Amino acid sequence: MNVRRRITAAAAGALITIATLAVSGPATAATPSSTPVHDGITHEENPRVPEGAVWTEHYFPSADHSGVELHADVLRPANLPQRAITPVILAVGPYFGHAGQTGPEGWAQTGPSNRFEDFTSGTNLFARGYTYVMVDLRGFGGSTGCLDWVGPGEQADVKAAIQWVAKQPWSTGKVGMYGKSYDAVTGLVGNNLRLPALKAVVAQEPVWNMYNYLFSNGVPRPNVTGTPNAYNGIATMAGLSDDSDRYKANADYEVSHPECLADNLTNNNNPDLDSPYWRARNLAAKAKGTSTPLFITQGFIENNTKPEDAEEYLDNHRGFERGWMGQWEHVRGNETNGAGQLLQGRAGFFDEVMRLYDHYLKGAKPSVQDPAFAIEDNTGGWRAQSSWPTSASSRTTADLLNGQYVDDGIASALAANADADQQWDMEHYTDPSPLAASNRAPMQAAADTHSYFTWSTPTTSRVRITATPDITLNASATGNVMVRLWDVAPDGTAVMFDENVALIERAGRVTFDLKSTDWTFELGHQLGVQLGTIGSGSWRDTPSGNTIQVSRAKLGLELQNPRYDVPTQGDRSPFLDTYLRQFTRTLTDVGEGTFPLAVRGRP
Structure with missing residues (x-):
């Protein structure tokens, strides 16, 4: 016809x-x-x-x-x-x-x-x-x-x-x-x-597992209904x-x-990651053994399509990989702000993209050798790596203190002013700023019934946490748990640089990943690990009201020595300073530390 x-x-x-x-x-x-x-x-x-x-x-x-x-x-x-x-x-x-x-x-x-x-x-x-x-x-x-x-x-x-x-x-x-x-x-x-x-394939700021855009380990995100409504x-x-x-x-x-x-509002409103619905949409798991040449970008402090399951996808993918990863929001590799600054900080995005396409679609050998991965950490510095994560990182497990918290949904800091009725599409949604962001209000650490902390000893040299931290713990009762990681300076000034939450469906062992990160600790800084209840503004959780005792908690980390960085071109991405303003607090009652934060085997 x-x-x-x-x-x-x-x-x-x-x-x-x-x-x-x-x-x-x-x-x-x-x-x-x-x-x-x-x-x-x-x-x-x-x-x-x-x-x-x-x-x-x-x-x-x-x-x-x-x-x-x-x-x-x-x-x-x-x-x-x-x-x-x-x-x-x-x-x-x-x-x-x-x-x-x-x-x-x-x-x-x-x-x-x-x-x-x-x-x-x-x-x-x-x-x-x-x-x-x-x-x-x-x-x-x-x-x-x-x-x-x-x-x-x-x-x-x-x-x-x-x-x-x-x-x-x-x-x-x-x-x-x-x-x-x-x-x-x-x-x-x-x-x-x-x-x-x-x-x-060139994929900028994707979702690596569709479940993670609406849920986090059984806990609904605030956009669980807003996003389907937006796409409707x-x-x-x-x-x-x-x-x-x-x-x-x-x-x-x-x-x-x-x-x-109607179906779009109900089909994806399922918190069970292992359901047939979500298994079909777990792109990271389904990438196992694939080999299409891939160029990705991912912001570690992304406020929309967050860095969850990126490492699993790249680990499962077996083909050529190139990536820009750093401290930016939900932006394109070529995008600039009103001052002309590149929002991802690194020049030459389109040049690298076309070298990739010309090579694999036209057979034109590139005349420029681009780094496989260009990574920006929280200092604003850029380095080149042959892979992400790099094989030069060192796996370590930190034993955390036993403790307890009341799961009442009252987070002690950084509650987000979320509007559950807002219609958020993947292209435009950004996390709201925390309520207390403007004054960097001091946060009482030790006497808080809603969470408790474990501290590392002060670092004796610069060290970087990279890749995807993970947590395992024993919980005494059902409810919710939030884990946050803090970079704490000697004067108590601290930045919350990673977090995730999980539903405790039954008493016993709980295991989940945090978000992927790339965060360098300066000499004398401590890692603070906070376990506690979930702020009701940040997730659409239903507090159990239970007092949850935590035992046998372990934090898995990939550590890297910045001494061995190979510099590559790139400027400080502008969003990094916005993030630091939003997520910096003063922590009081910081402990001396119970575990070291150091790369083993490489001075």
Whole structure:
């Protein structure tokens, strides 16, 4: 079936043809050709089309034979013949709707999303001979179907998108994926699918296990309902008035299928990590044995897609890896603030990305040797490593003191002013500042019934905690537990640099990871380990009211000697100072310490 669609030209208001599309038949049919019969729309005809590109639209079925129809916006180099073959950069996600990324943006006419126009223009992508394709996940933009929170349905969408672009007559069959946040998650999915056509993935600030965005070890996060509501809102955005009838009908799919919205609010409201629902969405576990070349970015103090299960994903992945990891918020590698500072602190992001793509999609050997991993620690200094974590780190286990706390939901410091009714999408949510952040209020450590501390002895040389700390403990009763790690200076000034929580479902042994971190302790500093109740503003926990006695607690750490760092270029990321202002306190009654914090075997 051929569909002709029309658009209002920007300059004169005249009607012009965008494309005649060959679209799919029934979902059970073979994957159809979807090649436009003419050259599509240029920037001169529609200013929403990037300069140097030609825009066409296409439809094709998802890979799960569900009847879901996917929509793609294709941007081809304008200086090439229609069927000139090029490698393809693919982005798949919920943010490519014609009306806007996360809400209506007031466009006067339809056109392709500008979500990654910074990437296509900043790399001269079209002049370099690449095609760029944006595919709407099911339920979003011009695609039908019920949104699926990166489940089997959306994984089938990613599979279909990769296979479809690889088979087009203008494609070399070599595909790279690009994204940040949700559309970085789909890049991780692409790697997990093990498709030969996918040659490289760039994933900035992804979620490594979808469970962790809504829950933490059985404890609901405050966005457990806000996030599904936000994506319901994105999924119900209508097409624009000059979109084709087909696009508008697909965009209205969730409106005409309200069960999709209802299911999205209930299906993922399950705190059990081991349930079939969450096992299907545990991308870190499903990465075992995969080998697609991978370039990731991850902020250790991320306020949105936090560094949980990143280490497991990278450990399970066996292919080429490159990464930028440091002290930033939820930002892109090229992003700057109003003062022109790079928000991740390191220059040359697009250059490194294109060296990766040129190598694996074009076979061009890079003339510059980039470090495998560039890491920024809390001092703002950058170092190069061959892997993350590095094999040069030393595993140690600290025995913590026995103690007790009252699980009443009254955290003694850093309670977050969270609004459980706010609709948070993965692209824009940031943690609220702690209530007491402005005055750095002193925190009574020893006499607090809501938590207790164990202290390391003062460091005798600089030492770094890296990778992913973990905790095991025996709890005497059901309830909740929070573990926080503090960097404490000799004068009691302390920064909370890592934390996580867990539900104690039954009395006995509890084990869980904290967030991945990279934090250097100066000479004479102590590590403070705080165990206690969960602040009710930070998580949507239900306090048990129990007095919980803790015994046989052990903290697992990876330690690194900064003396052996190999410096690499990079400036202090601006968010680090914001974080330090928010999470610095004065701790009183600091103990002398019961365990050392030192790298064994390397002076």
